[in-house]
Amino acid sequence: MLDIVIDRKSYPDRGGVPHLALAGLQLRAAPGEFVCVVGPSGCGKSTLLNVVGGLDRDVDGRVQLAGADSARDIGFMFQEPRLMPWLTVLENVLLVTGPSPAAKLRARELLAAMGLGDVLDAFPGRLSGGMQRRVALARAFVIEPKLLLMDEPFVSLDVPTANRLRAMLVEQWQRSGATVLFVTHDLREALALADRVCFLSRSPGRVVLELPVALPRPRLPDDAAVQALQANLLAQHPELLAGLTTFPDGTTDE
Numbered sequence: 001m002l003d004i005v006i007d008r009k010s011y012p013d014r015g016g017v018p019h020l021a022l023a024g025l026q027l028r029a030a031p032g033e034f035v036c037v038v039g040p041s042g043c044g045k046s047t048l049l050n051v052v053g054g055l056d057r058d059v060d061g062r063v064q065l066a067g068a069d070s071a072r073d074i075g076f077m078f079q080e081p082r083l084m085p086w087l088t089v090l091e092n093v094l095l096v097t098g099p100s101p102a103a104k105l106r107a108r109e110l111l112a113a114m115g116l117g118d119v120l121d122a123f124p125g126r127l128s129g130g131m132q133r134r135v136a137l138a139r140a141f142v143i144e145p146k147l148l149l150m151d152e153p154f155v156s157l158d159v160p161t162a163n164r165l166r167a168m169l170v171e172q173w174q175r176s177g178a179t180v181l182f183v184t185h186d187l188r189e190a191l192a193l194a195d196r197v198c199f200l201s202r203s204p205g206r207v208v209l210e211l212p213v214a215l216p217r218p219r220l221p222d223d224a225a226v227q228a229l230q231a232n233l234l235a236q237h238p239e240l241l242a243g244l245t246t247f248p249d250g251t252t253d254e
């Protein structure tokens, strides 16, 4: 069980007044649950992931991940793939495990499952943006994380590439049994991926609505069932529209 309680998370401000980014936020996730966190720009989504991942400890609150021994049980994937340009694809993945034979075997299997078996020795600069994200996805799963934190990892990809990556993510997540906390401002992406969607309020962020998503998988953001769920949700909670990407052409109301 992942149990997050953030009473207050503020940043120092140049004018001397602290900026309150998160306040009164409570969020729980069951083992193996896929939770998407949705909210408008600036509501504190990245801040939340940084706190949960232990990258930011300057916070009033607590994060408990039952059964986790250390930060090594937590995998990350960010908006940028963050690959080391001087390391090969395989070396980038092994960076987080060390070069043991077992790790090498697992890295090769993961990269092959992601269609990268032919480019193990290539450098990231030779790969497309979508391929680089696949390397980052393999690197996130290679440690066999108990918790995977994902910060808009498929943003600014074309639709087929993003959908392929989402399918790979779901496949690896189902195999791994990891709990996933996935941040996005794209509501249809959240509805396509999640077991449960948590909506954050505008700054300071806290969870204002939780929605279980019972649609069968595989799902795509353009599926009629996903679009119908989105339309239904927005009809009931029009305030959620503000600041989210909700339209098929990717526009927002901002």
Ligand SMILES: Nc1ncnc2c1ncn2[C@@H]1O[C@H](COP(=O)(O)OP(=O)(O)OP(=O)(O)O)[C@@H](O)[C@H]1O
Pocket (backbone or CB within 6 Å): 011, 012, 019, 021, 039, 040, 041, 042, 043, 044, 045, 046, 047, 048, 185, 203
């Ligand atoms: N290091 C920092 N110092 C000061 N303020 C910060 C810092 N990082 C974030 N903030 C502020 O805290 C608030 C939350 O930021 P955060 O990046 O967590 O939001 P977000 O929901 O992830 O936004 P986006 O969707 O645009 O990525 C914003 O108002 C931001 O300006």
